[in-house]
Amino acid sequence: MESVPLIEFRNVSKQFNDKIVLNKVNARIYENQITTIIGKSGTGKSVFLKHIIGLLKADEGDILFHGKSVNKMDKAERRAYMSDISYLFQNNALLDSMTVFDNVAFPLRQTTNLNKKEIEKRVLQRIEDLELTEAIKKYPSELSGGMQKRVALARALVTDPKIVLFDEPTTGQDPIRKNMILSMITHYRKKFGFTAIMISHDIPDVFFISDRIIILWEGAVGFEGTYEEAVKLKLPIIGEFLRSLEGFQDELTGLLSREAFRMHYAGMLGGAATTTSVSAALFSVRMNLLDDVLGPQTALETLKLLGKFTNRQFNSVGGFSARHSRDQILTIFPHTTPDEARELVAGFALKLQQGALAGIESIAGRKTGKVVCFDIYIHAGITGIFPADEIEEIIAKAEAKQEIIATYRCDSGGSK
Amino acid sequence: MAEIRLPVHKNILTLVFSYTGREALRLVGDLGAMVIFFALAFFNIFRKKQFIEIVKQIYYIGATSSLIVMLVGLFTGMVMGLQLFYTLVKFGSVGALGSAVSLSLVRELGPVLTAIMITARAGSGMTAEIGIMRISEQIDALSSMRIDPVRYLISPRVAASIISFPLLTSFFDLVGILGGYFTGVLLLGTNAGTYFYRVQSSINMVDVRGGFIKSLVFAVIVSCICCFQGYFCHMRTDGYGAKAVGLATISAVVISCVMILIADYVVTSFIM
Numbered sequence: 114m115e116s117v118p119l120i121e122f123r124n125v126s127k128q129f130n131d132k133i134v135l136n137k138v139n140a141r142i143y144e145n146q147i148t149t150i151i152g153k154s155g156t157g158k159s160v161f162l163k164h165i166i167g168l169l170k171a172d173e174g175d176i177l178f179h180g181k182s183v184n185k186m187d188k189a190e191r192r193a194y195m196s197d198i199s200y201l202f203q204n205n206a207l208l209d210s211m212t213v214f215d216n217v218a219f220p221l222r223q224t225t226n227l228n229k230k231e232i233e234k235r236v237l238q239r240i241e242d243l244e245l246t247e248a249i250k251k252y253p254s255e256l257s258g259g260m261q262k263r264v265a266l267a268r269a270l271v272t273d274p275k276i277v278l279f280d281e282p283t284t285g286q287d288p289i290r291k292n293m294i295l296s297m298i299t300h301y302r303k304k305f306g307f308t309a310i311m312i313s314h315d316i317p318d319v320f321f322i323s324d325r326i327i328i329l330w331e332g333a334v335g336f337e338g339t340y341e342e343a344v345k346l347k348l349p350i351i352g353e354f355l356r357s358l359e360g361f362q363d364e365l366t367g368l369l370s371r372e373a374f375r376m377h378y379a380g381m382l383g384g385a386a387t388t389t390s391v392s393a394a395l396f397s398v399r400m401n402l403l404d405d406v407l408g409p410q411t412a413l414e415t416l417k418l419l420g421k422f423t424n425r426q427f428n429s430v431g432g433f434s435a436r437h438s439r440d441q442i443l444t445i446f447p448h449t450t451p452d453e454a455r456e457l458v459a460g461f462a463l464k465l466q467q468g469a470l471a472g473i474e475s476i477a478g479r480k481t482g483k484v485v486c487f488d489i490y491i492h493a494g495i496t497g498i499f500p501a502d503e504i505e506e507i508i509a510k511a512e513a514k515q516e517i518i519a520t521y522r523c524d525s526g527g528s529k
Numbered sequence: 530m531a532e533i534r535l536p537v538h539k540n541i542l543t544l545v546f547s548y549t550g551r552e553a554l555r556l557v558g559d560l561g562a563m564v565i566f567f568a569l570a571f572f573n574i575f576r577k578k579q580f581i582e583i584v585k586q587i588y589y590i591g592a593t594s595s596l597i598v599m600l601v602g603l604f605t606g607m608v609m610g611l612q613l614f615y616t617l618v619k620f621g622s623v624g625a626l627g628s629a630v631s632l633s634l635v636r637e638l639g640p641v642l643t644a645i646m647i648t649a650r651a652g653s654g655m656t657a658e659i660g661i662m663r664i665s666e667q668i669d670a671l672s673s674m675r676i677d678p679v680r681y682l683i684s685p686r687v688a689a690s691i692i693s694f695p696l697l698t699s700f701f702d703l704v705g706i707l708g709g710y711f712t713g714v715l716l717l718g719t720n721a722g723t724y725f726y727r728v729q730s731s732i733n734m735v736d737v738r739g740g741f742i743k744s745l746v747f748a749v750i751v752s753c754i755c756c757f758q759g760y761f762c763h764m765r766t767d768g769y770g771a772k773a774v775g776l777a778t779i780s781a782v783v784i785s786c787v788m789i790l791i792a793d794y795v796v797t798s799f800i801m
Contacts, residue, residue: 166673195675206670208662220674223578223681272674 117180119144119276119308120165125174127160134160136332137174142325147302147309149319152329158312159203161329162278165310166200167191196224199274203281203312205265207253213240214249217267224272239267243297258285266294270301279311288364291315292413295322296439317363317371321439341505344375363436365413366420374435374443378504381447390447391498392454395511396423397441398491415489416440419465426461437508445507451497458493462518465491491519566679566760567687567753573680574688582685583692590651590686591693595700598646602701605638606630606708613709614717626719627727630709631702635732635740639702641793644694644747648785652755655686656781659759660774668760683760687752694748695741702740739800746796750788755781 118141127135134157142148150158163169164176167183176183178194186194207216218236221227227235240249243263253261262282269277279298283291295315299322302309313319320326320340328336328343336343363370369377381391398419420442423434427444434444446454494515498507574583613629659682662668671678706728713719762777763769 163669168669168672192675198673200670200673202666202670202673204666206666208667208670209665220676223676224674 116143118142118177119179120310121177121180122161122164123175123177125164125171125176127157127164127169127172133332135164135171138329138332138334140327140334140337142308142310144308145302145306146324147298147311147322148325148327149311149313149323150327150329151312151314151316151319152335156329157332158329159280162200162280162310162312165276165278166198167195168200196272197275198278199269199272199276200278201265201269201280201282203284205253205261207261207264207268209253212250212252213245213256213264216253216264217271220268220272235271236267239271243267259287259290262286262294266297270305273305274307276308276310279309279313281312281314283313283315289413289417292318292365295319296413298322315364317436318365318439320371321436363420366417366436366442367424368420368442369433369435371435371437374433375504377433378445381445390450392446392449392451393496393498393507393511394444394446394454394458395437395441395494395496395508395515396444396491397493397515398489399440419491422465422468423461426464427457430457432457437504441508443504443508443511445498451495454495458495458518462491462493466519466521489521490517492516493518562761563753563757566683566757567749569679570683570687570753570756573677573684576680576684579680579685579688582681583688586685586689587692589654590647590689591696594647594650594693595697597650598643598697599700599704601642601646602634602639602704603708605642605701606634606705606710607712608708609633609638609705610709610712610717614713614719623719624723625727626709626713627706627724628731630713631706631728631732632736634702634705634709635736637793637797639698639705640694640740640743640747641789643698643701643744644751644789645786647690647694647697648751648755648782648789652751652785653778653782655752655755656759656762656778657774659683659756660762660777663760663763664770664774678760683756686756687749690748690752691745694744694751698740698744735800739797742800743793743796746792747789750792751785754785754788758784 120142122138122140124137124139125135126133126137138157138161140161150161152158160169164171178186181190183191183194208219211219214236217239218232221232221235225232240246243266245260245263245267248256248260248264253264256264262285266282269279277298282298283294286294295313295318298309298311301307311319311323323340325338326336326340326343327334330336336346362368362373368374396419398415420434420436423442423444427434427446430446431448432444432446434442437443446457449457492515494511494513496507496510496514502510573579609630610626613626614623617623617625617629659668662682668678668682671681710721710724714721714724758777758781759774762773765773765776767773768776
C-alpha cells in the first residue's frame with residue numbers, strides 16, 4: 114500500500130491570460146525522495162514548483178501537504194509549511210547588492226533569532242561545502258554562472274529545509290559541475306533527510322539520483338513513477354521525449370546515452386539470433402568511497418577517465434558502452450564469446466592499472482594541491498547474452514559475477 | 530449560460546467614453562491598491578529587525594541627497610533675493626526682503642522643491658531598484674524565504690522618507706535664507722540686521738509647522754508612488770522586463786511631481 118504523499122496535486126489548473134499552463138494536474142511527491150520533473154520548455158514545470166511554495170495560486174484544484182489542503186491551513190500551519198521549504202530559482206535570484214556571504218546569511222538573519230557567531234558558523238560551513246571560499250566577499254555579478262548557482266544552492270540549504278525545490282539547478286554548468294551538483298543534492302538529501310523536488314534535463318545523470326520522475330506533457334502529467342517503470346511501459350511518447358532530451362552521447366563520459374545504447378542493443382539483436390557470440394561486461398567503481406576520499410570533483414574526473422578509457426579500448430572490437438547507474442558502465446561485445454571477452458577485459462585491466470589509474474593520482478593532487486593517499490578498486494563481471502535478455506537482466510547477471518580486476522593502492526605506492 | 534453581447538457601434542463618442550471609463554476604473558483601482566500598499570508598508574515599519582534597514586535607507590534617501598538639496602536651496606534663495614530685491618525696490622520696501630524670502634521658502638518653496646529634488650534623485654532610484662528586483666525574481670526569492678517583501682523593501686523606505694523629508698526641507702529653508710542673504714545683503718547692499726530681523730519676526734511657528742506638514746505629506750506620496758511603481762512594474766501592459774522598469778521609473782517621477790503640486794494646493798488650502 115502506498116504511503117500518504119508529502120505533497121499531492123489534485124486537479125490543479127493554472128491559466129495565464131488565454132494560455133492554459135497546468136490542466137487538471139494530478140501528481141504525488143513522497144517524503145525523503147528525489148522527485149524530478151521533466152518536460153519540454155513551456156509545459157509548466159516552474160509553474161508547478163511555484164504552486165508548491167505559494168508564489169502562484171491555482172485557479173482550480175487543490176494542493177495537499179500531508180493530506181491537508183494548503184488553502185485550508187490556518188496562518189500558523191501555513192507558516193510552518195512554508196518554513197520547511199526552500200527554493201532554488203532557475204536564474205538564481207541572488208540579491209545582487211549583497212556579497213556572497215551576505216546572500217547566504219540573509220535567510221538566517223531575517224527569519225531566525227540566531228546570534229551573529231552561530232550565523233557566521235553555519236554560513237561558512239555551507240560556503241566551504243560548496244567550494245565558494247574564495248568568492249566569499251564577491252558580489253554575484255563578479256561570479257561565473259556556475260558559481261552563482263552554487264551560491265544560490267548554499268542559500269537554499271543554509272536553513273536546513275525539509276523540502277527543497279530545485280528549478281533547473283544544473284543549467285549553465287559543465288558536465289563535471291552538473292554531476293557535482295547532482296551528487297551534492299544526493300549527498301545533502303541523505304545527510305539532512307530532506308525531500309528534493311527538481312526540474313532537470315540532465316539525462317541520464319538525473320535518473321541515477323531520482324527516486325521518481327514526473328513527465329509534464331502539454332500541461333498535464335504524462336507519466337509518474339520510477340525511470341524503470343517509464344522504460345518498461347515502452348510508451349512511444351515517453352521514449353521519443355526521453356531520446357530528444359538525452360541525445361546520443363553521455364556528456365560526462367563520452368559513452369553512449371542510455372537510450373542510444375538501448376537502440377544499439379535492440380538493433381544488434383534484432384536479426385542476429387546468435388546465442389554464443391555476444392557477451393557483456395559490467396564495470397564499476399565505488400563512487401561513494403571516492404567522493405569521501407577525493408571529493409566529488411575528483412571522483413567524477415575518475416569516472417570520466419574510466420569512461421573515455423573504456424570507449425577507446427572496446428570501440429575497436431565493436432563494443433559499445435553506456436552508464437547504467439552513477440558508477441556502473443555496461444559494455445556489450447557483439448561478436449565476442451564470454452571467454453574472449455574475459456581476455457579483452459584482462460588486457461583492459463592491465464592497461465587501466467598501468468596507465469589510467471596512476472593518472473588519477475595526478476588529478477587528485479592537482480585538485481587538492483597536496484599528496485593524496487587513496488585506494489581505487491575497479492570491479493568487472495562478464496556474462497554471455499541470450500537474444501531474449503533485457504538489459505536489466507544482463508546487468509543483474511554480470512553484477513553477480515563481479516570481481517576486482519584492477520587496483521590502485523596507496524600503501525604500495527601505486528598499482529599493485 | 531451563454532453570454533449575451535449587444536452590438537456596439539464604434540464611433541468617436543463611444544471610443545472617448547470607453548477610454549475615459551477604462552482609465553477612470555484603472556485609476557480608482559490603482560489608488561485603492563496604493564492605499565492598501567501604503568497601509569501594509571506603514572504597519573510593518575514597527576516590526577522586528579527594521580531599525581538597521583531604516584537607518585540604511587535614511588542614509589540613501591536623506592544623507593546622500595542632502596548636498597544636492599542644499600545646493601538647490603542655495604541657488605533658489607539667491608534667485609529669490611535678486612528677484613524680490615528689484616521688485617521691492619519699486620515699492621520702496623526693500624526692508625521686507627528677509628520676510629519675503631523666508632516666508633516663501635518655509636511655507637511653499639522649501640517643501641515642494643525638496644520633495645521634487647528627492648523624487649528625482651532617490652525616488653527614481655527606489656523605483657528602479659525595486660523594479661529590477663522584481664523582474665530578476667529577487668522579490669519572489671524573498672517570499673520563498675518567508676521574508677515579507679513589503680516589510681523588507683517598502684517599509685524602511687517609507688519610514689526613511691517620513692524622517693528624511695522634513696529634515697531635508699529644513700536644510701533647504703536654512704540654506705535658502707542664507708542664499709537670499711548673499712544676494713540681497715552682500716551683493717545688493719540691503720542692511721544685514723534688517724534682513725535677519727525680518728526673517729525672525731515674520732516666521733511664526735504656524736508657518737514652520739505648515740511646511741513640515743507638507744513635507745510629511747510629500748514623503749508619504751513620493752515613497753508610496755515610487756515603491757508602488759517599482760513593485761508592480763511586472764504587471765505593466767506597456768512594456769516588459771527592462772523596458773517595464775524604465776517606464777515605471779518615468780511614471781514614478783512624473784506622477785510624484787504632479788501629485789506633489791496637487792497635494793501642495795490641497796494642504797495649503799486646509800492649513801491657511
